[in-house]
Amino acid sequence: MSQGLTPSQTVGPFLAIGLPWPDGPFVVPPDTPGSIVIEGKVLDGAGQPLPDALVETWQADPDGRFDHPDDPRGPAVAAGNFRGFGRSATDPDGNYRIVTFRPGPLPCPGGGTEAPHIDVSVFARGLLDRVVTRIYFPDEADANAADPVLASIGDQGRKATLIATQEAGGQFRFDIRLQGEGETVFFDV
Amino acid sequence: MTVDDQRDARVARHGELVLPKYESAAGVHPPLDTQAYQSSRLRAPGRPLVPLPQGLTEITGPLLGPERVTAADADLTAGHAGEPLGERIIVSGRVLDSDGRPVPDTLIEIWQANASGRYLHHVDDHPAPLDPNFTGAGRCVTDSLGRYQFVTIKPGAYPWRNHYNAWRPAHIHFSLFGRAFTQRLVTQMYFPADPLFSLDPIFNSIPDPEARSRLIARFDIDLTQPDWALGYNWDIVLRGRTATVFETEGI
Numbered sequence: 001m002s003q004g005l006t007p008s009q010t011v012g013p014f015l016a017i018g019l020p021w022p023d024g025p026f027v028v029p030p031d032t033p034g035s036i037v038i039e040g041k042v043l044d045g046a047g048q049p050l051p052d053a054l055v056e057t058w059q060a061d062p063d064g065r066f067d068h069p070d071d072p073r074g075p076a077v078a079a080g081n082f083r084g085f086g087r088s089a090t091d092p093d094g095n096y097r098i099v100t101f102r103p104g105p106l107p108c109p110g111g112g113t114e115a116p117h118i119d120v121s122v123f124a125r126g127l128l129d130r131v132v133t134r135i136y137f138p139d140e141a142d143a144n145a146a147d148p149v150l151a152s153i154g155d156q157g158r159k160a161t162l163i164a165t166q167e168a169g170g171q172f173r174f175d176i177r178l179q180g181e182g183e184t185v186f187f188d189v
Numbered sequence: 190m191t192v193d194d195q196r197d198a199r200v201a202r203h204g205e206l207v208l209p210k211y212e213s214a215a216g217v218h219p220p221l222d223t224q225a226y227q228s229s230r231l232r233a234p235g236r237p238l239v240p241l242p243q244g245l246t247e248i249t250g251p252l253l254g255p256e257r258v259t260a261a262d263a264d265l266t267a268g269h270a271g272e273p274l275g276e277r278i279i280v281s282g283r284v285l286d287s288d289g290r291p292v293p294d295t296l297i298e299i300w301q302a303n304a305s306g307r308y309l310h311h312v313d314d315h316p317a318p319l320d321p322n323f324t325g326a327g328r329c330v331t332d333s334l335g336r337y338q339f340v341t342i343k344p345g346a347y348p349w350r351n352h353y354n355a356w357r358p359a360h361i362h363f364s365l366f367g368r369a370f371t372q373r374l375v376t377q378m379y380f381p382a383d384p385l386f387s388l389d390p391i392f393n394s395i396p397d398p399e400a401r402s403r404l405i406a407r408f409d410i411d412l413t414q415p416d417w418a419l420g421y422n423w424d425i426v427l428r429g430r431t432a433t434v435f436e437t438e439g440i
Contacts, residue, residue, distance in 0.1 A: 003285060003286075003426045005214055005426050006376055006425045007217050007218050007401070007404060008218040009360075009391060010226075010375075010377075014300065014310040015362070018298050018327075019298060050232070056373075058251060058370050060246065066246075067252075068249035070208070070249055071245060071249055072208065085251035106245045106246065107206050109207065109242070109244060110242075111205055114245075119246045119247065119370055121370075126229045126231070127232055128218070128219035128220070128221055128226065129218040130373065131221070132241070149241060149242070152240075178232050179232065179234055183234060183236055185236075188239065189370070189371055
């Protein structure tokens with residue numbers, strides 16, 4: 001290392017000027033067959049929704065592949081319109097929404113398999129750096145039980161904050177609690 | 190055998206997946222629970238962060254490039270009926286990783302207040318005028334050498350309610366992706382010799398004064414264009430890789 005890293009600063013209250021994209025929430029185009037919806041609220045330590053947050057997602061495709069040169073397994077085979085990346089500003093009630101495919105499982109560098117998951121960054125006024133969490137799926141009990149990241153979190157209640165819930169219509173809900181009771185597990189990546 | 194098959198075979202032969210590893214940013218970024226910054230009090234997580242090993246999801250990331258920008262997006266003074274008020278400036282620099290390697294073809298997004306210190310946002314009620322010729326959002330993609338350039342106007346300082354008589358030093362918000370989830374960065378660029386630096390809890394949330402100073406652009410007479418605009422130079426350094434799969438596997 002020769003150059004000092006550039007430090008982070010908060011996005012502040014006005015990120016809506018520069019960051020939201022009309023197509024941001026659509027990791028795959030609307031109404032793509034097989035797509036899923038993940039939605040939830042971003043909440044503060046008093047349980048109040050954040051109307052000024054930004055949620056970003058990054059994930060593998062359904063085959064567990066990335067269209068990226070640093071994946072040593074080679075590029076994704078059939079990326080199609082799958083962007084892998086989602087971005088949703090929260091609405092006045094603190095809701096975000098992403099339309100995507102379910103990701104596949106991934107091999108780990110040290111052996112073993114990571115359960116299907118989506119990496120999440122949350123940006124907001126009051127956060128001097130992004131906070132990072134992961135979305136896992138409720139109907140992947142065996143894969144989740146074998147996942148090394150989930151296994152590193154001993155407390156069952158804490159672990160549960162990383163697992164989405166399934167709602168009527170096949171949608172998934174993943175609320176993000178920044179602080180206090182039920183605080184979501186956040187990662188140092 | 191396709192290229193993909195060869196790669197799969199190589200990974201399998203080694204018996205495990207060898208991935209690049211991004212250096213730690215420990216000690217560089219501001220602590221989330223910076224009490225002097227009031228907005229952090231109900232929003233900063235209270236529990237310690239859990240270490241996340243860098244796997245495939247973390248060492249990859251969205252490679253967002255030219256499809257998201259037009260050439261006009263890098264000029265914040267254009268696109269309106271007239272020219273915005275204020276001091277026209279050129280902001281230019283390079284995006285590097287900490288090994289000094291340029292980060293090419295990566296998306297940069299910026300947003301800022303106008304010359305009066307007013308943001309075009311419904312929440313901003315600072316009694317300073319909006320400028321009908323200034324929106325305050327820009328985008329560009331770095332070139333093959335990691336270089337970027339924006340034309341804009343110098344934003345004004347503005348008051349906020351963090352504490353009595355609180356004013357933010359003039360700044361431009363920058364958002365960067367790099368090439369991996371680990372490199373994602375949102376930050377602010379400041380201007381030299383701002384008298385508000387010592388009073389600003391956001392700027393001072395960065396514990397290391399040397400790291401703090403890396404957010405201040407440098408006035409650059411060579412970048413300055415005669416009879417037109419002042420130039421400011423600012424390089425952005427993202428977390429570097431300590432190894433790559435190709436170097437490791439070449440042995």
